[in-house]
Amino acid sequence: MQEHGFSRIERAPAYRLVYDAIEREILAGRLRVGDPLPAELQLAEQFGVNRSTVREGIRLLEQSGLVERDGGKRPRISMPHYLDLASSASRALILHMVTFRELWEASMVLEPAIAERAAGHIDEKGLGELSRNLDAMEAEVARIDSGAPADVYGFVALDRAFHEILANVCGNRVMALAHEPVTSLFIPAGRIILPRLKTYRRVFDAHRYIYNCLAAGDPAGARTWMHKHMDDFRRAYELTALSLDTSLDAASLGMVNGTAQAHSR
Amino acid sequence: MQEHGFSRIERAPAYRLVYDAIEREILAGRLRVGDPLPAELQLAEQFGVNRSTVREGIRLLEQSGLVERDGGKRPRISMPHYLDLASSASRALILHMVTFRELWEASMVLEPAIAERAAGHIDEKGLGELSRNLDAMEAEVARIDSGAPADVYGFVALDRAFHEILANVCGNRVMALAHEPVTSLFIPAGRIILPRLKTYRRVFDAHRYIYNCLAAGDPAGARTWMHKHMDDFRRAYELTALSLDTSLDAASLGMVNGTAQAHSR
DNA sequence: TGTTTGAAACTGTCCGACAAACGGACTGTT
DNA sequence: AACAGTCCGTTTGTCGGACAGTTTCAAACA
Numbered sequence: 001m002q003e004h005g006f007s008r009i010e011r012a013p014a015y016r017l018v019y020d021a022i023e024r025e026i027l028a029g030r031l032r033v034g035d036p037l038p039a040e041l042q043l044a045e046q047f048g049v050n051r052s053t054v055r056e057g058i059r060l061l062e063q064s065g066l067v068e069r070d071g072g073k074r075p076r077i078s079m080p081h082y083l084d085l086a087s088s089a090s091r092a093l094i095l096h097m098v099t100f101r102e103l104w105e106a107s108m109v110l111e112p113a114i115a116e117r118a119a120g121h122i123d124e125k126g127l128g129e130l131s132r133n134l135d136a137m138e139a140e141v142a143r144i145d146s147g148a149p150a151d152v153y154g155f156v157a158l159d160r161a162f163h164e165i166l167a168n169v170c171g172n173r174v175m176a177l178a179h180e181p182v183t184s185l186f187i188p189a190g191r192i193i194l195p196r197l198k199t200y201r202r203v204f205d206a207h208r209y210i211y212n213c214l215a216a217g218d219p220a221g222a223r224t225w226m227h228k229h230m231d232d233f234r235r236a237y238e239l240t241a242l243s244l245d246t247s248l249d250a251a252s253l254g255m256v257n258g259t260a261q262a263h264s265r
Numbered sequence: 266m267q268e269h270g271f272s273r274i275e276r277a278p279a280y281r282l283v284y285d286a287i288e289r290e291i292l293a294g295r296l297r298v299g300d301p302l303p304a305e306l307q308l309a310e311q312f313g314v315n316r317s318t319v320r321e322g323i324r325l326l327e328q329s330g331l332v333e334r335d336g337g338k339r340p341r342i343s344m345p346h347y348l349d350l351a352s353s354a355s356r357a358l359i360l361h362m363v364t365f366r367e368l369w370e371a372s373m374v375l376e377p378a379i380a381e382r383a384a385g386h387i388d389e390k391g392l393g394e395l396s397r398n399l400d401a402m403e404a405e406v407a408r409i410d411s412g413a414p415a416d417v418y419g420f421v422a423l424d425r426a427f428h429e430i431l432a433n434v435c436g437n438r439v440m441a442l443a444h445e446p447v448t449s450l451f452i453p454a455g456r457i458i459l460p461r462l463k464t465y466r467r468v469f470d471a472h473r474y475i476y477n478c479l480a481a482g483d484p485a486g487a488r489t490w491m492h493k494h495m496d497d498f499r500r501a502y503e504l505t506a507l508s509l510d511t512s513l514d515a516a517s518l519g520m521v522n523g524t525a526q527a528h529s530r
Numbered sequence: 531t532g533t534t535t536g537a538a539a540c541t542g543t544c545c546g547a548c549a550a551a552c553g554g555a556c557t558g559t560t
Numbered sequence: 561a562a563c564a565g566t567c568c569g570t571t572t573g574t575c576g577g578a579c580a581g582t583t584t585c586a587a588a589c590a
Contacts, residue, residue: 013543060325063327106437106443109440110375172367172370178371178447181439182439304539317574
């Protein structure tokens with residue numbers, strides 16, 4: 001209940017101003033991708049700040065993916081590859097304790113749409129990538145069937161890779177980006193489901209059916225099989241007797257009842 | 266076709282090692298969210314490096330969202346809010362010259378699904394937010410109708426906010442994250458369409474219909490209206506005589522023909 | 531008990547310095 | 561002409577020290 005009420009005076013630290021200024025130059029195109037960043041001393045002179053301050057600003061640019069460093073060379077302006085950035089977002093999501101239901105619902109929306117489009121856009125190169133992925137998964141399934149202990153981490157990685165390839169060949173970069181958190185979350189989800197239910201072959205079969213539809217250029221078939229695949233995904237999770245509304249990281253830590261302690265904050 | 270092929274020898278700079286070390290501590294839970302980061306000098310001692318080096322490492326943490334600074338206070342460990350991180354990815358996407366067709370296709374998949382879910386999950390608070398957004402947009406439309414010059418930037422921001430609120434109240438954080446690049450891209454797209462076609466009122470009406478369905482708890486209606494709204498979006502773009510396959514940033518720069526120079530790299 | 535005050539701790543910024551690595555030019559050898 | 565060796569200016573990575581302005585925290589005070 002202050003009398004006058006000045007607006008909060010905000011003084012961004014100098015290193016952040018440096019960051020903002022350089023970012024603006026890049027976004028405006030005055031610094032182009034591939035160009036080397038001006039030398040730190042030169043920047044310090046231009047901005048009228050110390051070199052240390054410039055360096056701290058450059059660290060921000062570095063982590064945001066706008067400049068790339070290779071060895072001790074001059075850092076260069078770079079185009080952050082969108083999937084790289086999104087994956088750190090997904091890491092944050094995992095920390096935020098997303099539930100399986102949320103993951104599954106999003107998958108049901110995105111995956112069939114992606115599979116459908118992929119059937120119309122995939123080329124030889126994409127088919128080759130998928131084919132290699134299938135071969136690797138088939139080998140792993142055969143190994144497991146023969147009694148060897150399952151490499152859950154490796155299998156989940158292959159599963160994720162399959163869906164990621166699909167997103168990248170569907171001819172729509174916005175959809176690929178939107179889809180990224182889903183693939184990332186497949187990993188914890190897969191690690192929960194697979195060791196308990198051993199549905200390795202079932203996953204592989206679904207992927208193969210989808211692949212066949214892609215190779216045949218059959219969008220409707222690809223969508224249908226992906227839909228089934230995702231339905232399987234939910235059913236498998238339900239069979240683990242875990243609640244759909246348990247957070248994935250709680251589940252992966254083995255807290256099977258819904259009484260996990262409240263999230264801080 | 267190299268004979269032996271040594272693996273690349275990599276020497277990470279010390280500030281990155283500092284970053285890695287602190288990140289590990291956070292992800293392992295030994296540094297907990299909300300805790301203040303140890304003092305720079307103390308960290309410098311522990312790591313055996315100079316304070317400047319520690320500071321550069323902290324800048325990386327800062328930009329990755331793991332550390333939050335408020336004024337001159339001690340920085341605190343923070344949980345990166347997923348939407349914050351995703352937005353930098355979208356910025357990268359814009360640079361990557363996504364086409365309107367990609368944006369629109371993704372919108373057609375995500376927006377109706379989100380609207381449908383929002384109708385089942387929205388609460389009083391969410392309805393209030395949407396209502397305030399609608400009021401602001403209505404005022405702006407009335408202002409424009411009365412002959413005032415349109416504040417395109419402000420209007421587009423309101424438009425984006427509407428869709429963002431919807432995503433945040435749909436009860437699915439994965440979908441909200443997946444949706445984020447779409448809202449971000451609404452901004453350049455809206456700035457292209459609106460000044461040329463002046464479809465302000467049409468946008469407002471669509472939002473109002475959707476809002477009414479949400480308030481009435483009508484998922485099917487919300488989906489249907491959102492679908493129409495997105496269809497309008499495409500039609501409006503087509504009316505600008507821009508190709509659907511022109512990249513958004515080329516279009517916003519006024520390069521209307523498809524002969525924009527090839528993208529570097 | 532609640533407020534004020536003052537010292538300690540800490541961050542933001544600057545300065546100066548040096549080793550290591552890189553880029554390029556120049557040179558001598560084969 | 562191709563190549564290895566050498567030198568040198570530039571630039572980054574790291575260090576030590578310094579100081580002003582804030583925040584924190586507890587003692588002193590009302």
